[in-house]
Amino acid sequence: GSTPVTVIGLGAMGQALATAFLDAGHPTTVWNRTAAKADPLVTKGAVRAETVAEAVAASPLIVVCVLDYAAVHGLLGPAAEELSGRALVNLTNGTAQEARTSAQWAAELGAEYVDGGIMAIPPTIGTPDSVILYSGSQQAFNTHSTALDLLGASKFLGTDAGLASLHDLALLGAMYGMFAGAYNAIAMVGTEKVAAAEFTDELLVPWLRSMVAVLPMLAEEVDSAAAVSEERKLVERVALTNIIDTAKAQGVAANFVNPLQAIKDNT
Ligand code: NDP
Structure with missing residues (x-):
């Protein structure tokens, strides 16, 4: 079957990402600070996690898309222990330096880190008009490229995690x-x-x-x-x-x- 995927952050973009995974039949676990934003996804078959740690523990592939990196670390910090052995794909917009620092942080926790830049708007996610730039762990990108390709045309730019943001x-x-x-x-x-x-x-x-x-x-x-x-x-x-x-x-x-x-x- 398809790889289980977790999506953390269900704003306009996170909802579009989770929908693409769900529509393709991936078991999808979701979490959002404002829990009600998960409701339409749960109706479509997503599993609502009660905590970020529970969301992380549910899947080998964790996609995060929130406002900024401060929010990413605020959310994942308390769930850090759960990240070991998983692939963390951070699609939150940030600077190249923030991406590199996050890659270092994830590596210390034993997680594979991929940073991404979404060159698309929510309605085009999952269509050929969507391009998503990735950089960081080549291994995690290769392992999960089938799932990531559901979001749009994936472009892997290199193992320096800052390249996608750049x-x-x-x-x-x-x-x-x-x-x-x-x-x-x-x-x-x-x-x-x-x-x-x-x-x-x-x-x-x-x-x-x-x-x-x-x-x-x-x-x-x-x-x-x-x-x-x-x-x-x-x-x-x-x-x-x-x-x-x-x-x-x-x-x-x-x-x-x-x-x-x-x-x-x-x-
Ligand atoms: P939204 O404003 O729709 O959603 C923001 C999300 O971040 C919500 O899930 C919100 O939770 C969450 N959030 C914000 N602050 C915190 C916090 N301190 N702790 C926990 N969660 C927090 O934004 P988008 O979904 O549109 O954008 C998300 C990311 O995607 C951004 O980095 C953006 O740059 C990027 N992006 C967006 C594009 C677009 O066209 N929309 C295009 C390309 C990239 P809550 O629901 O509880 O407020």
């Missing part, structure tokens, strides 16, 4: 950079009463889509440390200066472009 946060940073640029663009045309929705649908989204296609070329330049031509440097400098000057003249800060201009000035 990649997760790098990707989130790129996303926020794009959002910052989009807000700035909307603010710039907004000074002339152009509606955000119309601008976004007709111009911004198609433009950003076509610019995403340029990223592999940019990455290749970084990898090969290729020298950027003097002509292109000049063109980029003029464009950035024009963006900043026009934004300022229209009363928009354009602060987000300033660091890019500083980088370009130094290359």
Whole structure:
């Protein structure tokens, strides 16, 4: 039969994770601080653990997904003795350093630790749109990859437990950079009463889509440390200066472009 799985933390994400395991027929034990959040899962066949220690003791694979690492350690600390010999997969968002510290902590308890970064939202868990990054114990990842693959496309990045967080946060940073640029663009045309929705649908989204296609070329330049031509440097400098000057003249800060201009000035 399928491996028994325990899911600790039944927020929006934890519920989606537990549902994916249940739907695939895994015996699933659940625990949440606010016990009532387990009710819909129990209706579907999950077993409600009364304590975290009981939840940990129920399965060889423990998946934790709560708000932050302080919550993870607050919960697992009192159940530490039960962790020996089990695989702990922590899908809580945190820093690379927090992941490494947790891996050390788990190793001292005799547990196999895998850290994960969920590149998905709860409704896409269990679909091909969900990508989950993992790092840490290769052995635990291999042993439980069939179960973990139920959550989305699994990518194992290496045995340094911090790698999943590092990649997760790098990707989130790129996303926020794009959002910052989009807000700035909307603010710039907004000074002339152009509606955000119309601008976004007709111009911004198609433009950003076509610019995403340029990223592999940019990455290749970084990898090969290729020298950027003097002509292109000049063109980029003029464009950035024009963006900043026009934004300022229209009363928009354009602060987000300033660091890019500083980088370009130094290359
Ligand atoms: P929710 O706010 O829906 O749920 C938070 C969960 O953490 C609840 O189970 C809550 O318990 C628990 N919790 C918070 N503080 C404590 C504490 N001190 N002790 C015990 N339990 C605690 O958040 P999500 O489920 O959306 O997010 C969970 C993790 O998943 C986060 O790290 C988030 O970054 C990550 N994630 C979420 C995504 C999303 O789109 N939602 C996408 C990618 C990653 P209680 O129910 O009792 O409050």
